[in-house]
Structure formats: structure tokens, C-alpha cells
Amino acid sequence: MKHCDVTVVGGGPVGSVTALSLAEAGLHVRLFEKRPVLGSQERATTFHPPTLELLEPLGLTEPLVRAGLVCDEYQYRDAELGRVAVLSYDVLDGLTPYPFRLQVEQSVLTGLARDRLAAHPRIDLHLGVEVDAVAQEADRVEVTAGGETHTSRWLVGADGSHSLVRERCGVDFTGRTYPERYLVVSTSLPLHDIFGDLSMVNYVAGSPDWHVLLRNPAGWRMLFPLRPDHEISDADRPGEALRHMRSLCPSATAQDIQHVTVYEVHRKVAGTFRTGRVALVGDAAHVNNPLGGMGMNSGLHDGLLLVDPLVRVVGGSADVDVLDEWAARRREVALNFVGKETDDNWSRVRESSPEQRAEVRRAWRELEADADARRAYLRRASMLDSLEVVSG
Numbered sequence: 001m002k003h004c005d006v007t008v009v010g011g012g013p014v015g016s017v018t019a020l021s022l023a024e025a026g027l028h029v030r031l032f033e034k035r036p037v038l039g040s041q042e043r044a045t046t047f048h049p050p051t052l053e054l055l056e057p058l059g060l061t062e063p064l065v066r067a068g069l070v071c072d073e074y075q076y077r078d079a080e081l082g083r084v085a086v087l088s089y090d091v092l093d094g095l096t097p098y099p100f101r102l103q104v105e106q107s108v109l110t111g112l113a114r115d116r117l118a119a120h121p122r123i124d125l126h127l128g129v130e131v132d133a134v135a136q137e138a139d140r141v142e143v144t145a146g147g148e149t150h151t152s153r154w155l156v157g158a159d160g161s162h163s164l165v166r167e168r169c170g171v172d173f174t175g176r177t178y179p180e181r182y183l184v185v186s187t188s189l190p191l192h193d194i195f196g197d198l199s200m201v202n203y204v205a206g207s208p209d210w211h212v213l214l215r216n217p218a219g220w221r222m223l224f225p226l227r228p229d230h231e232i233s234d235a236d237r238p239g240e241a242l243r244h245m246r247s248l249c250p251s252a253t254a255q256d257i258q259h260v261t262v263y264e265v266h267r268k269v270a271g272t273f274r275t276g277r278v279a280l281v282g283d284a285a286h287v288n289n290p291l292g293g294m295g296m297n298s299g300l301h302d303g304l305l306l307v308d309p310l311v312r313v314v315g316g317s318a319d320v321d322v323l324d325e326w327a328a329r330r331r332e333v334a335l336n337f338v339g340k341e342t343d344d345n346w347s348r349v350r351e352s353s354p355e356q357r358a359e360v361r362r363a364w365r366e367l368e369a370d371a372d373a374r375r376a377y378l379r380r381a382s383m384l385d386s387l388e389v390v391s392g
Contacts, residue, residue, distance in 0.1 A: 004030045004124065005314050007143055007152040009131050009165050011038040013106045013296055014282035015158030016113040018303030021058060022156075023122040025311045030152060031123060032145050034130035038114040045216045046201075046293030047102040047109075048383040049092065054304045060112050061098075068104030069217055071200040076364040078357075079206030083197055085364035089382070091375035096384060103200055103216045106296055131159070134168040136276045153314060155278045158303065161266070163284035169275045175268030178289060178346070180225035183232075185241045186259040187252075191220045194249055203291070203345070205360065207352035209247065212291065219258060222248070223290075225350070232262055265289055267343060269334045273327035279306055286334035291345035297383055298338045302330050337386045 008019040011033025019031045047064065055061045073088045092099035117123050126145065133144040134155065141155040157165030166173060191213060192198050200215040212223040224244045226232070232240050237260040245252040269286045273279060282299030309326050312318035351357045367374045379385045 004028050004150070004152040005154065006030070006310065007032070007141065007150065007155045008158055009134075009143065009155065010158035010160060010163075010282070010284065011035070011110075011127070012158065012160065012282070013044070013110050013113070014299040014303050015156070016110050016117060017055070017058070017060070017300055018156055018158060018281060018306065019123060020113050020116055020120070021304055021307045022310065023117075023120050024058060025307055026122070027311060027314060028122045029124070030126065030150060031117065032126045032129050032131050032143070034128070036128040038110050038117070038127065044106040044290075044293065044296035045103055045214055045221065046297070047104065048293065048297045049096040049098040049100070050383050050387050051297045051300050052098040052102060053096065054301065055109075058116075060109065063112055064104060064109055065098075065102060067108045067217065068102045069200055069215060071101040071103050071215075072099070073199050074101065074201035075199040075203070076361075077202055077204040078361060079204050079209045079211070081361075084205075084361050085368040086199060087364075087367060087374055087378065087381075089378060091371050092378055092382065092384070095375075095379070096382075101201060101293070101382065103214065105216060105218065131164060134165055134278070136169075136278065141277045153277065154310060156303070156306070157278060157280045157284045158282050158299075159284050161268075161283040161287045163280065165278060166270060166280055166284050169278050171275055171280065172271040173268050174271070175266060175287075178265040178267070179228050181228070181230075181262055181264050182290070183224045183226050183237075183241060183244060184261045184263075185222045185224075185245060185257060186219060187222060187245065187256050188219050188258055189245070189249060189252060189256045191215070191222075191249070203349050205349045205351065205357060207350055207357070210349040211244075211248070212349075226262065237262060267339050269331065269339065273302070273331050274323050279310070279323065279327065281306060281330075285330070286338070288334075288339050289342040289346045291349065292342045292381065294338045294342055294383060294386075298333060298386065301333070301383075301387065305330065333386050337380075341380060 005027040006029050008031045019029045023029045052061045076085045089099045129146040131145045135142045140151045202213040204211050214221045241260045266287050273285050281302035309322040
């Protein structure tokens with residue numbers, strides 16, 4: 001490609017979809033992904049209604065819904081008492097064409113995007129090529145990758161929480177780390193048959209034994225907190241996973257474990273989402289607690305909402321001020337919507353005070369019984385309200 005309007009660094013779901021949307025809008029795009037294949041990880045499994053709406057113009061929503069499980073309710077449970085409340089999405093009818101939470105692995109979206117990217121005439125796809133350096137000039141951005149220097153008019157950093165793009169641009173990334181690490185177990189156990197009264201998404205409160213149970217097309221995921229001082233080697237992970245599984249399902253065996261992941265959880269936000277000719281999206285711009293399934297969704301919103309102002313700037317119909325407006329709004333969402341909502345979710349499920357736990361249960365039951373209150377709550381929980389956040 002002799003001419004490139006935008007370089008996208010990072011081929012996860014956010015980078016892949018952003019690159020595709022920019023190309024569909026008429027820009028010439030170069031995409032670098034350091035892995036030999038585009039995002040095969042199965043980290044996120046939730047797609048919220050506004051994300052499905054934003055993906056629709058790209059033709060990705062329908063096949064994604066076909067591949068996933070439509071979750072039209074989710075549960076709050078108590079580790080000792082069982083089911084406390086079921087929140088139905090029916091109150092969102094008329095507010096969105098997708099009044100549900102879709103459960104499907106993020107790798108499905110990336111796979112759908114990958115096929116389109118590979119065949120697109122305005123996309124120059126570089127797989128297995130890592131970007132080593134980023135430098136800005138007045139009229140262009142230069143990246144060094146694979147021993148060569150590539151130039152473009154703009155650059156989008158979608159290269160994750162350890163973003164080289166963010167680092168090379170000197171943008172700070174501040175916040176805090178949560179006290180627990182998370183143990184996530186993918187299992188073939190039919191939890192819906194074992195428990196009988198589960199929804200596809202279940203947040204189970206308790207102290208210290210809170211956990212989350214999520215169903216997706218491949219099976220179930222079980223998320224457990226680990227004490228900060230509880231060190232686990234790679235060799236110990238299957239045994240640790242089995243011990244936690246047996247706290248819920250005593251008959252679980254090692255053969256029921258498909259995959260185990262242990263990771264730290266952070267709440268951090270970049271000092272700015274735009275610096276010169278570089279924009280940061282997704283985990284390169286912000287990370288948060290996964291409770292609520294907002295991380296990948298908000299990252300996709302970053303990228304897809306960037307497309308229109310960036311296309312107008314490249315085409316000369318808008319000043320770069322529109323990119324500053326985008327950056328300020330998306331940073332406001334990360335700070336005061338996504339960060340706050342996911343932090344509140346974390347606080348509710350791990351509450352240790354018996355009195356406060358009883359108060360949380362009462363609030364959940366009131367939401368179940370009051371359609372108006374449930375609508376207001378689910379507008380936030382499904383991220384519909386996040387698109388209305390305006391900085392300042």
C-alpha cells in the first residue's frame with residue numbers, strides 16, 4: 001500500500017473492528033498484530049445492547065447473535081441463601097433492538113472481522129509483525145515494525161494494557177490494583193443441570209466466597225477471587241481450580257476443567273486518549289474490573305465512535321477539535337461510568353458486613369419487583385446510558 005491514512009496497532013477485537021470500520025468508511029488502513037493470527041483469545045464473553053447496535057452497520061451483529069446465547073435475564077445470588085433476585089431485560093423493549101445480553105466469546109467477533117479484513121481492498125494486514133517504535137511528525141506518524149518504517153497520517157493504539165504506543169507517546173496510565181487476583185475456570189460441567197435454577201449470568205455474593213457463573217456456547221466460566229498472598233504456580237493452577245470448583249460442585253473432576261487463567265485486576269485510565277496524531281482505544285486507554293462485562297464493550301465503543309470524527313478530519317470537513325471532543329467524552333466514560341459501575345459491582349458481591357449484605361439483598365429484590373427502577377438500573381448495566389455521557 002503506497003498511501004495509508006491510518007495505522008492501527010493491535011489486532012484484538014477492538015483493533016480489528018476499528019480497522020474494518022475505518023476501511024468501510026473509505027480510509028486506507030494498515031493493521032499490525034504481533035501474533036500470527038488475529039485475537040484467538042476467549043477472554044470477554046459478553047456483548048451489551050449498544051455494542052450490538054454499533055456493530056450492525058458492519059454486518060457483524062447478525063452472525064454474532066447466531067453464534068451466541070441470548071441472555072434475557074440475569075441473577076443476583078447469595079452464596080448461603082441461593083437465588084435472591086432475577087432481573088429481566090424485558091423492560092428495555094423499545095429502547096434498543098437488542099434487549100438482552102449476548103454471551104459469546106470475543107474470539108468469535110475477531111474471527112468474523114478477520115475474514116473481512118483479509119479480503120478488504122483498503123486494508124494492509126500485517127500478522128506476526130510487532131511494532132517496535134512510534135514517532136510523530138507534524139504531518140504524519142511513523143512506526144517501525146519488522147525492520148521497516150511505515151508512515152500514515154494518523155495512528156490508533158489498540159495494543160492492550162501494556163501498550164507500546166501509549167508508552168512511546170509518553171502518556172501516563174494511572175489508577176489502582178484490586179486486592180484479589182481472579183481465578184477463571186472454563187468447564188464442561190452442566191451447571192444449569194446441577195443447580196437447576198441458574199440464569200446464564202449469575203453474580204453470587206459472599207465474603208470471602210463470592211463468585212461469578214457465566215454460561216457461553218462453549219460451556220460455563222467460573223470466576224473466583226484469590227487472596228492477595230495466595231501464590232499459585234502454573235503447575236498448581238489445575239489443582240487450585242479443582243478445589244474451588246468442588247466448593248460448589250463436590251463431584252467435579254480434573255476432566256471437567258477446560259482452561260484455567262489467573263490474573264491481576266486493575267482500574268486505570270490514560271491521562272489522555274489523544275496525543276497529536278495518535279488516538280488510544282480499548283485497554284490501551286483504560287482497564288477496569290471485569291464484573292459487569294464492560295471492558296471489551298467500552299473499548300469497542302471507543303473505536304467505533306472514533307471512526308466518524310477521524311474520517312471527517314482526514315477528509316478535511318472537520319477540524320481536529322472533533323477528536324478532542326471524542327477523547328474527552330470517552331475518557332469521561334472510562335472514569336465516571338465504566339470504572340464506577342464495575343467497581344460498584346465488585347463492592348456489592350464481596351460485602352462482608354451482615355447488615356450491608358442484607359441491605360444489598362433488599363435492594364436487589366426491590367429492583368426485581370419495580371419495573372421502572374429495573375429499567376433505570378439495566379440502562380446503566382447494559383451500557384445504554386454510557387453513550388449519553390458528555391464531558392464537562
